[in-house]
Amino acid sequence: MNEWFAVITITLLAVLSPGPDFAMVTRNALLLSRRAGLLTALGIAMGVWVHVGYTLLGVGLLMQQSLLLFNGVKLLGALYLIYLGVQMLRSKPATVTQAETPATPLSGWAAWRMGFFTNALNPKTTVFVVSLFMQVVKPGTMLAQQLSYGVFISAVHLVWFAIVACCFSAPAIRTRLLAVRHWIDRVFGAVLVSLGVGTLCTIQIDAC
Secondary structure, eight states, rough: HHHHHHHHHHHHHHSSOSSHHHHHHHHHHHOOOOOHHHHHHHHHHHHHHHHHHHHHTTTHHHHHHHHHHHHHHHHHHHHHHHHHHHHHOOOOOOOHHHTTTTOOOOOHHHHHHHHHHHHHHHHHHHHHHHHIIIISSSSSOHHHHHHHHHHHHHHHHHHHHHHHHHHHOOOHHHHHHGGGHHHHHHHHHHHHHHHHHHHHHHHHHHHO
């Protein structure tokens, strides 16, 4: 029972704190469509299982003890965030006709994939899941119960980011902001680049 209380509390605090996942869902829901936002949220929820999976297999413990391996994961995550951010920073102003229509939609697979890799390569989620399972979950906890923790963590991500997608894809909000969507894209791009650069700086500090 104490484990469940800790898992629930830490998960809610981690999911509600802003980060790359929040930025990606908000951007896709606001500039593209509710469907794109929801599929991005689903991808994020599935990406959580990458972290849960390697933690249960013992790689999480190895990552916690190996600075080189952990820095490698951070580097991949940072480069992916910077790549996405740069693509958004290159967004150009829309013409009068384009400003009245939604941005070119992503395919369902592309939206899901964007959410999945944003979370799977998110160092914040790596630290959260590895720390949770290493520090809170007891060694004697049954595998079935540990899997149930993974289900809960994934479900919380799905529900929260689905709510975010629905809120930011509301017609009243989107209609007002579509005309300046290139600036919105650039803002989110700057956020992702800054998060990626911040992660790179953390790697340099750790390596010293």
